[in-house]
Amino acid sequence: MSTDGLHIRCHGVSKDFGGQLVLKDVTFEIRVPHVLALIGPSGGGKSTLLRVLGGLIAPSAGTVEVNSQVLAKVESGLASYRKRIGTVFQAYNLFPHLTALENVMLPLKEVHHFPDAEARAKTALSRFRLADHMAKRPAELSGGQRQRVAIARALAIEPAFLLMDEPTSALDPEMTAEILEVISGLRNEGRPLVLVTHAMGFARSIADHVLFIGDGRIIESAPAGEFFSAPQAPEAAQFLEKIL
Protein backbone atom coordinates (compact mmCIF):
# COMPACT_ATOMS: atom_id res chain seq x y z
CA MET A 1 0.00 0.00 0.00
CA SER A 2 1.23 3.46 -0.83
CA THR A 3 1.23 6.00 1.95
CA ASP A 4 3.56 8.51 0.38
CA GLY A 5 1.03 10.25 -1.77
CA LEU A 6 1.35 10.75 -5.47
CA HIS A 7 4.17 12.12 -7.50
CA ILE A 8 3.10 12.60 -11.10
CA ARG A 9 5.20 13.84 -13.97
CA CYS A 10 3.80 14.33 -17.43
CA HIS A 11 5.99 15.57 -20.22
CA GLY A 12 4.63 16.53 -23.63
CA VAL A 13 1.62 14.27 -23.28
CA SER A 14 -0.76 14.34 -26.23
CA LYS A 15 -3.72 12.13 -27.07
CA ASP A 16 -5.22 11.91 -30.49
CA PHE A 17 -8.58 10.25 -31.08
CA GLY A 18 -8.98 9.69 -34.81
CA GLY A 19 -7.39 13.01 -35.72
CA GLN A 20 -8.93 15.00 -32.85
CA LEU A 21 -6.26 16.22 -30.44
CA VAL A 22 -7.82 15.80 -27.01
CA LEU A 23 -4.70 16.32 -24.88
CA LYS A 24 -2.26 18.89 -26.25
CA ASP A 25 1.33 18.74 -25.08
CA VAL A 26 0.45 18.42 -21.40
CA THR A 27 3.46 18.99 -19.14
CA PHE A 28 3.36 19.22 -15.37
CA GLU A 29 4.90 17.82 -12.23
CA ILE A 30 3.06 17.62 -8.93
CA ARG A 31 3.25 15.93 -5.55
CA VAL A 32 0.03 15.46 -3.64
CA PRO A 33 -0.26 13.82 -0.23
CA HIS A 34 -3.91 12.83 -0.60
CA VAL A 35 -6.21 14.19 -3.27
CA LEU A 36 -5.63 15.67 -6.71
CA ALA A 37 -8.76 17.20 -8.26
CA LEU A 38 -9.17 17.57 -12.03
CA ILE A 39 -11.58 20.38 -12.75
CA GLY A 40 -12.80 22.15 -15.85
CA PRO A 41 -15.44 22.44 -18.55
CA SER A 42 -17.01 19.41 -20.20
CA GLY A 43 -15.04 18.02 -23.10
CA GLY A 44 -11.81 19.60 -21.89
CA GLY A 45 -9.90 16.34 -21.49
CA LYS A 46 -10.25 15.50 -17.77
CA SER A 47 -11.43 11.92 -18.26
CA THR A 48 -8.80 11.33 -20.92
CA LEU A 49 -6.02 12.52 -18.62
CA LEU A 50 -7.45 10.36 -15.82
CA ARG A 51 -7.41 7.34 -18.12
CA VAL A 52 -3.83 8.05 -19.10
CA LEU A 53 -2.80 8.29 -15.43
CA GLY A 54 -4.56 4.98 -14.74
CA GLY A 55 -2.89 3.21 -17.64
CA LEU A 56 -6.26 2.55 -19.27
CA ILE A 57 -5.08 4.24 -22.45
CA ALA A 58 -1.63 5.13 -23.71
CA PRO A 59 -0.90 8.68 -24.84
CA SER A 60 -0.13 9.26 -28.52
CA ALA A 61 3.04 11.12 -27.53
CA GLY A 62 4.93 12.08 -24.41
CA THR A 63 5.95 10.42 -21.18
CA VAL A 64 4.06 9.78 -17.96
CA GLU A 65 5.72 8.88 -14.70
CA VAL A 66 3.77 7.99 -11.55
CA ASN A 67 5.64 7.45 -8.29
CA SER A 68 8.89 6.92 -10.19
CA GLN A 69 7.41 4.37 -12.57
CA VAL A 70 7.61 5.34 -16.22
CA LEU A 71 4.44 4.13 -17.91
CA ALA A 72 4.61 1.98 -21.02
CA LYS A 73 3.93 3.74 -24.32
CA VAL A 74 1.53 1.11 -25.62
CA GLU A 75 -1.65 -0.22 -24.03
CA SER A 76 -0.46 -3.84 -24.09
CA GLY A 77 2.47 -2.84 -21.89
CA LEU A 78 0.24 -1.17 -19.30
CA ALA A 79 -1.61 -4.25 -18.02
CA SER A 80 0.46 -4.87 -14.90
CA TYR A 81 0.47 -1.17 -13.98
CA ARG A 82 -3.30 -0.91 -14.51
CA LYS A 83 -3.95 -3.90 -12.24
CA ARG A 84 -2.68 -1.98 -9.24
CA ILE A 85 -5.06 0.93 -9.62
CA GLY A 86 -8.64 1.19 -8.40
CA THR A 87 -11.12 2.98 -10.66
CA VAL A 88 -14.63 4.27 -10.01
CA PHE A 89 -16.69 5.80 -12.79
CA GLN A 90 -19.84 7.87 -12.98
CA ALA A 91 -22.09 5.04 -14.08
CA TYR A 92 -20.76 2.43 -11.64
CA ASN A 93 -19.81 -0.09 -14.35
CA LEU A 94 -21.19 -2.99 -12.30
CA PHE A 95 -22.13 -6.17 -14.12
CA PRO A 96 -25.95 -6.24 -14.05
CA HIS A 97 -26.25 -10.03 -13.98
CA LEU A 98 -23.92 -10.45 -10.99
CA THR A 99 -24.69 -9.86 -7.31
CA ALA A 100 -22.86 -7.19 -5.31
CA LEU A 101 -20.63 -9.90 -3.84
CA GLU A 102 -19.89 -11.42 -7.25
CA ASN A 103 -19.10 -7.99 -8.69
CA VAL A 104 -16.52 -7.31 -5.96
CA MET A 105 -15.11 -10.85 -6.16
CA LEU A 106 -14.65 -10.90 -9.92
CA PRO A 107 -11.43 -8.87 -10.21
CA LEU A 108 -10.11 -10.39 -6.97
CA LYS A 109 -10.41 -13.85 -8.51
CA GLU A 110 -9.92 -13.33 -12.23
CA VAL A 111 -7.30 -10.57 -12.26
CA HIS A 112 -5.52 -10.88 -8.92
CA HIS A 113 -6.04 -14.57 -8.14
CA PHE A 114 -6.47 -14.00 -4.41
CA PRO A 115 -7.17 -17.37 -2.77
CA ASP A 116 -9.32 -15.56 -0.18
CA ALA A 117 -11.29 -13.54 -2.74
CA GLU A 118 -14.66 -14.18 -1.10
CA ALA A 119 -13.51 -13.16 2.39
CA ARG A 120 -11.83 -10.05 0.99
CA ALA A 121 -14.94 -9.09 -0.95
CA LYS A 122 -17.16 -9.54 2.12
CA THR A 123 -14.83 -7.42 4.24
CA ALA A 124 -14.83 -4.66 1.64
CA LEU A 125 -18.62 -4.70 1.30
CA SER A 126 -19.16 -4.73 5.07
CA ARG A 127 -16.93 -1.73 5.43
CA PHE A 128 -19.30 0.27 3.23
CA ARG A 129 -22.42 -0.92 5.07
CA LEU A 130 -23.38 -3.40 2.38
CA ALA A 131 -23.29 -6.58 4.47
CA ASP A 132 -27.07 -6.99 4.13
CA HIS A 133 -27.06 -6.32 0.38
CA MET A 134 -24.35 -8.67 -0.88
CA ALA A 135 -26.76 -11.04 -2.59
CA LYS A 136 -28.56 -8.28 -4.53
CA ARG A 137 -28.00 -7.44 -8.16
CA PRO A 138 -27.36 -3.81 -9.17
CA ALA A 139 -30.99 -3.27 -10.22
CA GLU A 140 -32.08 -4.13 -6.66
CA LEU A 141 -29.76 -1.51 -5.11
CA SER A 142 -30.12 2.27 -4.78
CA GLY A 143 -27.77 4.51 -6.75
CA GLY A 144 -25.78 5.28 -3.62
CA GLN A 145 -25.51 1.59 -2.74
CA ARG A 146 -24.37 0.76 -6.26
CA GLN A 147 -21.68 3.39 -6.08
CA ARG A 148 -20.60 2.02 -2.69
CA VAL A 149 -20.28 -1.42 -4.30
CA ALA A 150 -18.11 0.13 -7.03
CA ILE A 151 -15.93 1.82 -4.39
CA ALA A 152 -15.68 -1.44 -2.40
CA ARG A 153 -14.66 -3.25 -5.57
CA ALA A 154 -11.98 -0.66 -6.35
CA LEU A 155 -10.56 -0.78 -2.81
CA ALA A 156 -10.71 -4.55 -2.31
CA ILE A 157 -7.70 -5.03 -4.58
CA GLU A 158 -5.67 -2.74 -2.28
CA PRO A 159 -4.77 -0.40 -5.10
CA ALA A 160 -1.73 1.85 -5.06
CA PHE A 161 -4.13 4.73 -5.64
CA LEU A 162 -7.70 5.41 -6.69
CA LEU A 163 -9.12 7.20 -9.71
CA MET A 164 -12.66 8.49 -9.59
CA ASP A 165 -14.41 10.08 -12.56
CA GLU A 166 -17.42 12.14 -11.50
CA PRO A 167 -18.43 9.54 -8.91
CA THR A 168 -21.56 11.44 -7.90
CA SER A 169 -22.82 12.92 -11.15
CA ALA A 170 -25.43 10.16 -11.68
CA LEU A 171 -26.78 10.46 -8.12
CA ASP A 172 -29.54 12.53 -6.55
CA PRO A 173 -28.51 15.06 -3.87
CA GLU A 174 -29.06 12.74 -0.91
CA MET A 175 -27.02 9.91 -2.44
CA THR A 176 -24.39 12.42 -3.51
CA ALA A 177 -23.94 13.51 0.10
CA GLU A 178 -23.62 9.88 1.15
CA ILE A 179 -20.92 9.13 -1.43
CA LEU A 180 -19.02 12.34 -0.74
CA GLU A 181 -18.91 11.29 2.90
CA VAL A 182 -17.51 7.89 1.92
CA ILE A 183 -14.82 9.57 -0.21
CA SER A 184 -13.93 11.97 2.61
CA GLY A 185 -13.52 8.95 4.86
CA LEU A 186 -11.03 7.44 2.41
CA ARG A 187 -8.91 10.55 2.38
CA ASN A 188 -7.05 9.96 5.57
CA GLU A 189 -6.16 6.34 5.21
CA GLY A 190 -3.16 7.05 3.04
CA ARG A 191 -4.42 5.89 -0.31
CA PRO A 192 -4.10 8.74 -2.79
CA LEU A 193 -7.02 9.73 -4.96
CA VAL A 194 -7.27 11.49 -8.31
CA LEU A 195 -10.80 12.84 -8.59
CA VAL A 196 -12.68 14.41 -11.49
CA THR A 197 -15.63 16.29 -10.08
CA HIS A 198 -18.10 19.09 -10.70
CA ALA A 199 -18.87 19.29 -6.98
CA MET A 200 -16.78 22.39 -6.32
CA GLY A 201 -17.56 22.76 -2.61
CA PHE A 202 -16.48 19.18 -2.14
CA ALA A 203 -13.33 19.58 -4.24
CA ARG A 204 -12.46 22.63 -2.18
CA SER A 205 -12.86 20.72 1.07
CA ILE A 206 -11.04 17.54 0.04
CA ALA A 207 -8.38 18.37 -2.57
CA ASP A 208 -4.75 19.24 -1.88
CA HIS A 209 -4.09 20.36 -5.42
CA VAL A 210 -6.14 21.30 -8.47
CA LEU A 211 -5.41 20.92 -12.14
CA PHE A 212 -7.78 23.11 -14.15
CA ILE A 213 -8.07 21.57 -17.59
CA GLY A 214 -9.63 23.06 -20.69
CA ASP A 215 -9.32 22.44 -24.40
CA GLY A 216 -6.80 19.66 -23.83
CA ARG A 217 -4.41 21.80 -21.82
CA ILE A 218 -3.51 22.42 -18.19
CA ILE A 219 -4.71 25.96 -17.81
CA GLU A 220 -3.87 26.25 -14.12
CA SER A 221 -2.09 24.04 -11.61
CA ALA A 222 -2.35 25.28 -8.03
CA PRO A 223 -2.79 24.24 -4.41
CA ALA A 224 -6.53 23.88 -3.81
CA GLY A 225 -6.74 26.71 -1.27
CA GLU A 226 -5.13 29.15 -3.68
CA PHE A 227 -7.09 27.93 -6.66
CA PHE A 228 -10.49 28.33 -5.04
CA SER A 229 -9.81 31.63 -3.28
CA ALA A 230 -7.90 33.34 -6.09
CA PRO A 231 -7.75 31.50 -9.43
CA GLN A 232 -5.08 33.02 -11.65
CA ALA A 233 -6.28 32.05 -15.11
CA PRO A 234 -9.27 34.03 -16.45
CA GLU A 235 -10.84 30.77 -17.75
CA ALA A 236 -10.66 29.27 -14.25
CA ALA A 237 -12.11 32.39 -12.63
CA GLN A 238 -14.99 32.42 -15.13
CA PHE A 239 -15.64 28.72 -14.61
CA LEU A 240 -15.79 29.07 -10.82
CA GLU A 241 -18.05 32.12 -11.05
CA LYS A 242 -20.48 30.19 -13.21
CA ILE A 243 -20.51 27.02 -11.17
CA LEU A 244 -20.41 28.34 -7.56
Ligand code: ADP
Ligand atom coordinates in the same frame (compact mmCIF):
# COMPACT_ATOMS: atom_id res chain seq x y z
P1 ADP B 1 -14.00 15.71 -20.02
O1 ADP B 1 -13.85 14.51 -19.14
O2 ADP B 1 -13.22 16.89 -19.55
O3 ADP B 1 -15.43 16.07 -20.25
P2 ADP B 1 -13.01 13.95 -22.11
O4 ADP B 1 -11.61 13.62 -21.78
O5 ADP B 1 -14.05 12.95 -21.82
O6 ADP B 1 -13.37 15.37 -21.45
O7 ADP B 1 -13.12 14.28 -23.65
C1 ADP B 1 -12.34 15.23 -24.31
C2 ADP B 1 -12.64 15.17 -25.78
O8 ADP B 1 -12.20 13.92 -26.28
C3 ADP B 1 -14.09 15.28 -26.15
O9 ADP B 1 -14.21 16.07 -27.28
C4 ADP B 1 -14.50 13.85 -26.41
O10 ADP B 1 -15.54 13.80 -27.34
C5 ADP B 1 -13.22 13.26 -26.97
N1 ADP B 1 -13.09 11.83 -26.68
C6 ADP B 1 -12.97 11.27 -25.45
N2 ADP B 1 -12.82 9.93 -25.53
C7 ADP B 1 -12.87 9.62 -26.85
C8 ADP B 1 -12.78 8.40 -27.60
N3 ADP B 1 -12.60 7.21 -26.99
N4 ADP B 1 -12.86 8.48 -28.94
C9 ADP B 1 -12.99 9.67 -29.56
N5 ADP B 1 -13.09 10.85 -28.93
C10 ADP B 1 -13.02 10.84 -27.59
Ligand code: MG
Ligand atom coordinates in the same frame (compact mmCIF):
# COMPACT_ATOMS: atom_id res chain seq x y z
MG1 MG C 1 -15.29 13.33 -18.25
